[in-house]
Amino acid sequence: xxxxxxxxxxxxxxxxxxxxxxxxxxxxxxxxxxxxxxxxxxxxxxxxxxxxxxxxxxxxxxxxxxxxxxxxxxxxxxxxxxxxxxxxxxxxxxxxxxxxxxxxxxxxxxxxxxxxxxxxxxxxxxxxxxxxxxxxxxxxxxxxxxxxxxxxxxxxxxxxxxxxxxxxxxxxxxxxxxxxxxxxxxxxxxxxxxxxxxxxxxxxxxxxxxxxxxxxxxxxxxxxxxxxxxxxxxxxxxxxxxxxxxxxxxxxxxxxxxxxxxxxxxxxxxxxxxxxxxxxxxxxxxxxxxxxxxxxxxxxxxxxxxxxxxxxxxxxxxxxxxxxxxxxxxxxxxxxxxxxxxxxxxxxxxxxxxxxxxxxxxxxxxxxxxxxxxxxxxxxxxxxxxxxxxxxxxxxxxxxxx
Amino acid sequence: xxxxxxxxxxxxxxxxxxxxxxxxxxxxxxxxxxxxxxxxxxxxxxxxxxxxxxxxxxxxxxxxxxxxxxxxxxxxxxxxxxxxxxxxxxxxxxxxxxx
Numbered sequence: 001x002x003x004x005x006x007x008x009x010x011x012x013x014x015x016x017x018x019x020x021x022x023x024x025x026x027x028x029x030x031x032x033x034x035x036x037x038x039x040x041x042x043x044x045x046x047x048x049x050x051x052x053x054x055x056x057x058x059x060x061x062x063x064x065x066x067x068x069x070x071x072x073x074x075x076x077x078x079x080x081x082x083x084x085x086x087x088x089x090x091x092x093x094x095x096x097x098x099x100x101x102x103x104x105x106x107x108x109x110x111x112x113x114x115x116x117x118x119x120x121x122x123x124x125x126x127x128x129x130x131x132x133x134x135x136x137x138x139x140x141x142x143x144x145x146x147x148x149x150x151x152x153x154x155x156x157x158x159x160x161x162x163x164x165x166x167x168x169x170x171x172x173x174x175x176x177x178x179x180x181x182x183x184x185x186x187x188x189x190x191x192x193x194x195x196x197x198x199x200x201x202x203x204x205x206x207x208x209x210x211x212x213x214x215x216x217x218x219x220x221x222x223x224x225x226x227x228x229x230x231x232x233x234x235x236x237x238x239x240x241x242x243x244x245x246x247x248x249x250x251x252x253x254x255x256x257x258x259x260x261x262x263x264x265x266x267x268x269x270x271x272x273x274x275x276x277x278x279x280x281x282x283x284x285x286x287x288x289x290x291x292x293x294x295x296x297x298x299x300x301x302x303x304x305x306x307x308x309x310x311x312x313x314x315x316x317x318x319x320x321x322x323x324x325x326x327x328x329x330x331x332x333x334x335x336x337x338x339x340x341x342x343x344x345x346x347x348x349x350x351x352x353x354x355x356x357x358x359x360x361x362x363x364x365x366x367x368x369x370x371x372x373x374x375x376x377x378x379x380x381x382x383x384x385x386x387x388x389x390x391x392x393x394x395x396x397x398x399x400x401x402x
Numbered sequence: 403x404x405x406x407x408x409x410x411x412x413x414x415x416x417x418x419x420x421x422x423x424x425x426x427x428x429x430x431x432x433x434x435x436x437x438x439x440x441x442x443x444x445x446x447x448x449x450x451x452x453x454x455x456x457x458x459x460x461x462x463x464x465x466x467x468x469x470x471x472x473x474x475x476x477x478x479x480x481x482x483x484x485x486x487x488x489x490x491x492x493x494x495x496x497x498x499x500x501x
Contacts, residue, residue: 107414168413206416216417220426228408229415235408 007256010188017180018043020148020187021087021113024155026051027195030111031082031202034062034073038092039125040177041115045087067092071099078108079217081207083159085110089177090117093131097138103170104139104233106218109162110170112140113155115181116278118365119331126366127177128329129278132306133339139233141171141240142307146263146281148185150304151175153257156190159199160247166239176279178366190255198254237308244305261310263302264317266292270299272381273318275344276327277303280362280369284327287371291378298378303340311347318348323356323385325377327397329363337394356384362397373398424472428455432475434490436468442487449479449488 015023022044025033033052035045052061060077064070070086078084088096093114103110114132118124132142141161145151154173162171175181190198206215221229245260252258263281266288267273276284281302291298301317303310318324326345328338335342341359348355360377363369377397384390412418438449443465450458450465457473459466468479480488 105414107416206418213418214420217414219415219417221415224405225411225415228406228411229413231408232411232413 008190008194008254010190010255012186012188014184015148015187016043016182016184017148017151017175018115018182019047020152020185021115021155021175022047022051023189024152024195025085026057027190027192028083028085028111028156028159028199029057029196030059030085032060032062032074032077032084033086034064034070034077034084035086035088036064036067036070036092038067038089038117040117040127040181041087041089041092041113043181044113044115067095068099071096071103074110074112075099075103075106075108078103078110078204079106079207080209081202081204083163083202085112087113087115089115090119090125090131093135094119097135100135100138100140100170102218105229107168107233107236108170108217109168111155111158111162112170112172113151114172114174115177116174117177124365125177127179127181127279128331128364128366129174130330130332130364132172132174133328133330133332135172136307136339139169140307141167141169141237141244141305143171143173143244143305144278144303145173145175145180146279146302148180148187149257151180152187152189153251153255153259154304156195156198157244157247157251157259161240161244163202164239164243164247165205167236167243169233169236169240174278179279188255194254198251241308241310241312244308259304261303261305261313262317263304265300265302267299267301267317269297271297271322272324272378272385273299273301273321274325274327274374274377274381275301275303275314275318275340277306277340278329280327280329283369283371284374287374287378290371291375296378298381306340306343309343309347311343311350314344315347315351315353318344318355319351319353321355323358323381325358325360325381327360327362327377330361331364341394356388356390358384358390358392359394360397361394361399367398369398427471429457429469429471429473429475432470432473433493434475434477435470435493435496436473436475436477436479436488437491437496438465438467439487439489440465442485444485444487446484448482448484452478452482454478
């Protein structure tokens with residue numbers, strides 16, 4: 001690429017994933033951070049509170065008594081006109097549940113890092129994506145990181161995405177607990193001034209602290225207007241479909257790392273495709289490299305955005321493929337398939353794309369998924385493509401199935 | 403007041419005008435309507451003091467009626483009136499009588 005020389009060169013360092021996010025937050029220098037510690041997110045706010053104590057940021061750090069209070073304080077600060085951020089995971093996100101809807105319904109832009117963790121019981125602190133997937137309908141945007149660099153880049157872009165005038169919706173930026181959060185990874189950290197310029201000055205149209213122009217937010221809204229206000233939120237998600245890749249493109253022109261809704265790998269000539277979200281894509285890439293070396297026509301479609309669901313981008317990527325496996329790292333019960341599977345099938349069916357799709361649940365509660373297991377998925381897909389038989393639709397990868 | 407569609411309503415129900423709750427006609431929910439018999443009223447103004455919606459209309463220290471755009475028909479005024487001067491009448495019957 002002839003552009004390479006024009007990209008801003010970051011400083012390559014090795015950091016734990018949580019510290020990567022904390023470092024991004026230091027550079028963003030939010031006005032307010034309100035957070036409560038919970039494994040495996042604790043290191044983010046622990047590190048960030050050091051920045052506060054050392055005077056390296058101007059942030060007002062509010063140590064609250066629970067995640068419910070963390071989200072409430074973050075909402076209050078953002079409504080007052082502050083650039084406000086927080087971070088949580090798993091059970092902490094669950095405790096925020098009621099306030100998640102208040103943040104989105106009042107159209108308050110907040111960036112929240114979610115270091116993905118399973119939901120107890122039985123007690124489990126390790127990673128899967130159940131926390132965010134179970135909050136998929138709360139009116140928050142959702143993007144996921146595959147690796148440390150994406151965790152950093154997503155945090156910066158999230159600031160721009162959620163506060164865009166045509167969006168104004170809070171955003172969750174997910175990264176895998178422990179797998180990314182507690183492991184060292186290589187990441188290029190941009191210069192502070194470049195980040196400051198990219199995220200820009202925070203602007204709130206009607207801040208509560210503008211005493212000359214007092215406003216009420218979250219007021220009573222019954223049968224006569226509630227539906228219309230919810231319709232506005234659907235519109236904002238449709239706008240986000242367009243704007244998220246625009247901001248990803250702008251970030252790419254700055255850094256050389258371009259972002260859209262989806263990230264295809266070896267997809268063009270692939271007959272069989274594995275769809276995945278998050279850090280599992282790393283192991284899947286390695287598996288695809290191995291399988292490709294053996295001549296397998298297999299590819300990956302990684303989803304970066306889950307809310308709004310990029311149905312057009314997914315359908316375009318999967319059109320003409322013979323068989324597809326949709327991986328989900330969740331324990332979301334009762335549907336025939338898991339959330340991502342349902343969305344992918346909907347995107348295909350409503351566009352008259354006729355192919356075979358199966359669903360895999362993998363890696364829940366922190367279970368490792370190794371490349372050899374993805375090779376098994378490929379072998380299964382070969383069989384699905386040959387026979388046309390998708391039964392059973394819901395499958396379990398790496399389960400002791402006896 | 404003509405209702406606005408979603409494209410015109412303020413985002414998230416943001417209210418930029420002070421005192422705009424007056425425009426919200428909570429009286430549309432009412433199923434019981436207070437009717438004041440002014441011949442029994444001794445102007446103690448307990449109804450005015452107890453009304454949770456400020457819907458008892460008073461002029462020169464005397465009850466002159468009820469703001470039916472905002473009265474929700476809770477009946478507290480009728481309950482508190484020491485003169486039994488306020489009767490709760492079914493809204494549908496009151497409307498029929500009006501027409």
